Amino acid sequence: MARVAVVTGSNKGIGFAIVRALCKQVENGVVYLTSRDEGRGQAAVEELKKENLNPRFHQLDVNDQKSIDRLRDHLVKEHGGLDVLVNNAGIAFKNADPSPVSVQAPVTLATNFDALLAVCHTLFPIIRSHGRVCQVASGSGSYTYKKISDELKCRFKNTATEQDVIQLMQEFIDSAKDGSLKDKGWAEASYGTSKLGVITLSRIQANDIQADKSREDILINSCCPGYVATDMSSYKGHLTIDEGAVTPVYLATLPSGAKEPQGKFLQKKQVNDFW
Template identity: 85%
Template sequence: MSRIAVVTGSNKGIGFATVRALCKQIDNGVVYLTARDEGRGQAAVEELKKENLNPRFHQLDVNDQKSIDRLRDHLVKEHGGLDVLVNNAGIAFKHADQTPVSAQAPVTMATNFDGLLAVCHTLFPIIRSHGRVCQIGSECGPTTYVKISDELKSRFKNAATEQDVIQLMQEFLNSAKDGSLKEKGWAERSYGTSKLGVIALARIQAIDIQADNSREDILINCCCPGYTATDMSSYKGPLTIDEGAVTPVYLATLPSGAKEPQGKFIEKKKVTDFW
C-alpha cells in the first residue's frame, strides 16, 4: 500500500524542505504539500516539479476546522487514510516586534498549539497502523522551561492528559492578558511556551496511541529542527532548510516495527530529556 504523507504549513521553509525530502524517500507514495494560501501552495508544488518531484497540493488552514475537515475527507476518499503527519505550521513574532505579550500570546497559541491540536484530533483517527507523526517543536521549549517556576515545571513534567496541557496553555494566556505572567511564575515567552506545550502534548499522545488496540506500531514524537535560515528567524539561522528538515524526516520515516523513539523530544536525531 502506498504511504500517504501530509506536511502542514509547507509552502516554504522547513516544511517545504520536508516535503522535498519525503518525495525522495517515500517510494510510490503521495506527499501532500499544504498551505493556507492556495496560490503560494500551488507555486511551491510547481517549484518542486521542476526538480522532477511530484507532491500534491491541498489547502489547509490549521486555524479553520472546516479546512482541516476537508483535508481529512479528501484523504479518506482518495487514499482510505493517512500514514505520515508532520505538524510544521507555526508562527512567531520577531524579537524586535513591540507588540505586547498580551497581544502576542493569543495569536501565537492559536496556531502553534490550538491549530496543531485541532489537526491531531481530526487526522489521528485516520492514521493507519505503522503511521508516523512528527510534531515540530523548538529549542525555545526547553529554554523557556528553565525560566518558569518550579511549580509550573512540575506540572509540565507530570502532565498526564491532553487536558492537563490545555489547562497550562490557558493559564498562560490568562496571565498574559491580565499582566500577571511573572507573578504566576511564567516567562514572557509566547512562542517558547506554545512549543513547550507541544513537546508535552507529544509525550501524552504517544502514550494514548499505544492504548489503541485497533492499530499498531504508530510512533508520535516531537523534534527541534535546529536554528534554520527561514523568514521566521529573519534568515539568521546557520542551517539551510534542507538541514532543518533532517530530523523531522528522520522521525517521519522511522522503519516499520521500530519501538523507539516514542513520545520523545528529538534534536539532531537524538533524544533530549530536559524535564
C-alpha cells in the same frame, strides 16, 4: 499500499524542505504539500516538479476547522487513510515587534498549539497502523521550561492528559493578559511556551495511541529542527532549510516495527530528555 504523507504549512521554509525530502524517501508514496494560500502552495508544487519530484497540493488553513475537515475527507476518499503527518505550521512574532505579550500570547498559541491540536484530533483517527507523526517544536520550548518556576516545571513534567496541557496553555494566556506572568512563575515567552506545550502534548499523545488496540506501531514524537535561515528567524539561522528538515524527516520515516523513539523530543536526531 502506497504510504500517504501530509506536511502542514509547507509552501516555504522548513516545511517545503520536508516535502522535498519525503518525496525522495517515501518510495511509491504520495506526499501532500499544504498551504493556507492556494496560489503559493501550487507555486511551491511547481517548483518541486522542476526537480523531478511529484508532490500533490491540498489547501489547508490549520486555523480553520472546516479546512482541516476537507483535508481529512479528501484523504479518506482518495487513499483510505493517512500514514505520515508532520505538523509543521507555526508562527512567531519578530523580536522587534512592539506588541505586548498580552497580544502575542493568544495569537501565538492559537496557531502553534490550538490549531495543531485541532489537526491532531481530526487526522489522528485516520492514521493507519505503522503511522508516523512528527510535531515540529523548537529548542525554545526546552529553554523556556528551564526559565519557569519549579511548580510549573512539576506540572508540565507530570501532565497526564491533553486537558492538563490545555489548562496550562490557557493559564499562560490568562496571566499574559492580566500582567501576572512573573508572579505566577511564567517566562515572558509566547513562542517558547507554545512549543513547550507541543512537546508535552506529544508525549501524552504517544501514551494514548499505545492504548489504542485497533492500530499498532504508531509513533508520535516532537523535535527541534535547529536554528534555520527562514523568514521566521529573519534569515539569521545558520542552517539551510534542508538541514532543518533532517530531524523531522528522520522521525517521519522511522522504519516499520521501530519501538523508539516514542513520545520524545529530539534535536539532531537525538533524544533531549530535558525534564
